[in-house]
Amino acid sequence: MRRAARLLALLSGLGLAACAADPVRAQEVVRSERGAFRVAAFATGLDRPWGAAFLPDGRMLVTERPGRLRLVETDGTVSAPLPGVPEVVAAGQGGLLDVALAPDFASTRQLYFCLAGAAPGGVLTRLATATLSPDSSRLDGTRTLLDATPAQSSGRNHYGCRIVFGRDGKLLLSTGDRYANKSRAQDLADLAGKVLRLERDGSPAAGNPFAGRHGARAEIFTLGHRNPQGLAVNPATGSIIEIEFGARGGDEVNLLRAGANYGWPIVSYGTDYDGSPIGTGRASAPGIEEPLRHWTPAVSPSGGNFLTGDAFPAWRGNLFLAALNPPGLVRLTMDGDRVVAEERMLWGRTRFRQVLPGPDGLLYILTDEDRGRILRLEPAN
Incomplete structure (x- = not known):
């Protein structure tokens, strides 16, 4: 009995229920x-x-949507909130969202954040930067680099808000259409519903497809996105892969091409929440980029990343998506930039917000819970 009690106490200390009802058991x-x-x-x-982002020493920085940043040690110990985090609007789907390390973080200690921020006229998707102190105890020099204008006074949804650096060192930032006005995703004078390609200081990156076009924002790389919460670099090709929510179906994984239009809200493989057609009511149209894969019914894919380590040889190069509804993990087998197979794992259990490979070759998953966890997938042998 004492041994069972000690096991129960250990599981409770891990924040897991010691019963069959727990959606993911230790x-x-x-x-x-x-x-x-x-x-x-x-x-x-x-x-x-x-x-989340892994530091060079194997520790992990993790954002909490209410507006906190924490440092997770290699043994899973979670720090107190780090001071210096940018101010956020933590309402609806907004808050402190993504974090990414600068490519030269080892020498500069520079971080990038995507968040929901207050601005004249309402709230918008914001890119900010800061420096992590040498002892990793605080953020210094926090400042805004870019606001995805115009701000919106109504609605607290669809911020997008993933960050990734391409192989060329340029920063890519996804922005949502902000939900209230779908047509923002097609407006080249508006930064909502786009993937932006930026220099490190938040200015438009050299070579962007709409630079110099009258009435178009030079930051825009692609347009026609609804709520893109996933960006990843394909390690096999260097291509940028984008992951976005549809409405009632129509979730997509896309291969980004400079200047391409991904259709929202002109076309969609899904319907609106009330069952009515979206835009033209068609799934595709001339001049619209087709997704690599789409889902109806929805799987609600949030973050996604490729697994590149050696811990799971059979999964190397696969694209993993964190799914919210139904909850679970989607594994896509890739052949270059083509999706050739799909497997659903841990399905129907716990909402997953982000998945990322660790420096140890293992796979780490952030759960979308107010008593949130980081799960780790390890080989069973």
């Missing part, structure tokens, strides 16, 4: 199409974790 072994893996609770005690 050290659970799961069978997949390409072997078995173990689900371990790596860290607990987080509030709606949204974005």
Whole structure:
């Protein structure tokens, strides 16, 4: 009895229920199409974790949507909130969202944040930067680099807000259409519903497709996006892969091409929430880029990343998507920039917000919960 009590106390300390009702149990072994893996609770005690980035020493920075940044040690210990975080509007889907390291972080200690920020006229998607102190205890020099104008007075949804650096060192930032006015995604004078390509200081990147066009914002790389919450670099090709929510179906994974239009809200493979057609009511149209993959019914894909390490040889080069509804993990087998197979894993259990590869070759998942966790997938052998 004492041994069972000690086990129960250990599981409680990990923040996991010691019963069959728990959606993801500590050290659970799961069978997949390409072997078995173990689900371990790596860290607990987080509030709606949204974005994360691994430091060179293996520690992890994690954002919490209410507006906090925490440092997670390699043993899963979670720090107190770090001071110096940008101010956010934590309402609806807004708050402190993504975090990314500068490519030269090892020498500059520079971080980038995407968030919902207040501005004249309302709220918008904002890109900010700061420097992590040498002892990793605080942020210094926090400042705004870009506001995805115009601000919007109504609605607190669809901020997009993923950051990734391409192989050319340029920063790509996804912005949502902000929900209230779908047509913003097609307006080249508006930064909502786009993927932006920027220099490190937030200015338009050299070579952008709409630079110099009258009435168009030079920051825009692609347009016609609804709520793009995933950006990743394909390690096999260097291409930028974008992941976005549809409405009632029509979720997409897209291969980004400079200047391309991805259709929202002209066309969609889904329908609106009331079942009515979106835009033309068609799924495709001339001049609109086709998705690599789409889902109806929806899987609500949020963050996504490629697995590149050696811990799971059968998964190397696969694209993993964190799914919210139905909750779970989607594994896509890639052949270059083509999707050739799909597997759904840990399905129907816990809402996943982001998935990212660790420097140890393992896969880490942020759960979308007010008692949020970081789960780690480990080989079962």
